[in-house]
Amino acid sequence: MRLITLRDALREAMTEEMRRDPRVFLMGEEVAEYNGAYKVSKGMLAEFGSQRVIDTPITELGFAGIGVGAAMNGLRPIIEFMTWNFSILAWDQIINSAAKVRSMSGGQFGCPIVFRGPSGVAGQLGAQHSQSFESWLANTPGIKVISTATPYDAKGLLKSAIRDENPIMFMESEVEYGVEGDVPEEEYLIPIGKADVKRQGTDVTLVTFNKMVKVALSAAKTLAEEGIEAEVIDLRTIRPMDYDTLIESVKKTNRMVVVEESWPFASVATEITYQIQRRAFDYMDAPVIRVMGADTSVSYAPNLVSAFLPNPTRIIKAVKEVMYLKK
Amino acid sequence: MAKKKTTTLPYSREQYLSWYESMLLQRRFEEQAGTQFGKGIRGFFHVYIGQEAVSAGICSATRLTDPIITAYRDHGLALARGMSANECMAELFGKATGCSKGKGGSMHFFSKEHYFFGGHGIVGAQIPMGAGIAFAEKYKGTDNLCICMFGDGAARQGALYETFNMAMLWKLPVIFICENNQYAMGTSVERTSNVTDLAKIGLAFEMPSESVDGMNPESVHEAVSRAAEHCRAGKGPVFLEIETYRYRGHSVSDPGLYRTKEEVAAYRQKDPLNAIKNKIVEAAWLTEAEIETLDDRIMQTIKDSIHFAEESPFPDDTELYHDTYAEADYPFLME
Secondary structure, three states: OEEEEHHHHHHHHHHHHHHHOOOEEEEEOOOOOOOOOOOOOOOHHHHHOOOOEEEOOOOHHHHHHHHHHHHHOOOEEEEEOOOHHHHHHHHHHHHHHHOOHHHHOOOOOOOOOEEEEEOOOOOOOOHHHOOOOHHHHHOOOOOEEEEOOOHHHHHHHHHHHHHOOOOEEEEEOHHHOOOEEEEOOOOOOOOOOOOEEEEOOOOEEEEEOOOHHHHHHHHHHHHHHOOOOEEEEEOOEEEOOOHHHHHHHHHHHOOEEEEOOOOOOOOHHHHHHHHHHHHOHHHOOOOOEEEOOOOOOOOOOHHHHHHHOOOHHHHHHHHHHHOOOOO | OOOOOOOOOOOOHHHHHHHHHHHHHHHHHHHHHHHOEOOOEOOOOOOOOOOHHHHHHHHHHOOOOOOEEEOOOOHHHHHHOOOOHHHHHHHHOOOOOOOOOOOOOOOOOOEOOOOEEEEOOOOOOHHHHHHHHHHHHHHHOOOOOEEEEEEOOHHHOHHHHHHHHHHHHOOOOEEEEEEEOOEEOOEEHHHOOOOOOOOHHHHOOOOOEEEEEOOOHHHHHHHHHHHHHHHHOOOOOEEEEEEOOOOOOOOOOOOOOOOOHHHHHHHHHOOHHHHHHHHHHHOOOOOHHHHHHHHHHHHHHHHHHHHHHHHOOOOOHHHHOOOOOOOOOOOOOOO
């Protein structure tokens, strides 16, 4: 093992796959000569040239559509959004074209494409640069949604995503790009649709994804000091979701708290809560509780950013609620 | 056999007969399909009648291996590309034998075999997709081009301006064809922009652009041939505004109150199908009797296709989830 950053892990995934398959190319704003807005694609232009690492004008709808057309015609595009906030301009191509062309054509045309970029709150960036869209996108059949922020998971999942035959939405984290983690030298893949138990525990199941995994692990550490052993599950893939791992966990813990940094209404947590009450009702000793981003736009002021986000204190409070503990 | 006669027509007898047959097939197909609307055919149904010279001229000027993508008014183009009346009619009926296995319907004809990249239902969405298809041809190093079609309504979508910009920047081998049938649903070209000369749109990107008479296949064929030569030479995209007219409403539910009967009648006077027929007869390439035989044969093909569609099965209920994802074992949420 060696320690590398999230951005290096993502770049290794893209670079290895581009060496392996000449149909793979990278396109997006500032990905080539600028070396990536967050330096994820640093050095790739030098290795692969301007035919395969392509700067675009600021036209998300246009270059997303070019990616979809190229994927229908035999290539395997990686389309970088500088952030997922900007992807909304391209959602017509994601929802109406990429997600549906296989179905509409009776299986004749596929769309093997990866849309990737950072997602979520990244400090004091204001309302329009602080959003997460996992639940919005995961609502749509025909696409898969991955959201991960650890170098090991990100590399293995991005490589799988690039080889997948379906359109993949791949969410990363701006504030985690520079954070290091263990990544093996040798090649590996992580299957899409499999959650990962990041911490074993017996008393309560904490379900989360992307950079909230760290927040949940921090809460679990504090809880352990109080004798409460939390199991922390990193979903990694939002669609298709690994319900089996969640159900196996609550069969053991009988309690669940879902932690998600986005808005509460029709969230990923909402879906998990439904599935748990439907499939594991008899195992539950308490209702599922969720710890969410606030039901409002993200503000600029630092105290309001903090108040928006889940934190260990809120998670610990929720755990104690499902365990019917005072304090 | 018709006797030989000297003619001043610019193309061969075979070319004119091919155009006539293609246009006649398109016309009769939609006329007959229209009689099935509300019976075997339901949903949206956008008719191409009046615009057949455009598809005939495009297909004669390009190769079958040149990918083609269009909007929801796609029946005529599919037939002109060589897709069978049977598979097209069956698709309108929602049958498993349809060109999209009954999953697409009128707006979503597809055929990989015919490099027909679909029938798309969101106005203008196929414009960047068409550029992407062309991007792939260039990337793979072929000399194919993409024919990317849309209407005058789509010419006002932002996607067009984004795509024209990148297509020129990267010199993509794509012929953008705006079939200007004068109306975006019920809104005339004059009511959608200060710029009513649509060919001018390309000039902002320094894209070679021209207006073409779309009421005869000869002028369409000539313009598309020139554009194809430009694309295949690696010189980048071309924009053609092909002026045409749809005789029928935007869709079956359109009473056409936004235009006059006289306007429609004036265009019918210039009907491309009649014009080609007259040229063939005047050149003595076919007699009236031979034309009638040809018409009967086409009509029989269409009637057979209706029979084929009626007799074909609907997709099996188990098809509901198939083709949503590439893999057969995707874990759908089934309650």
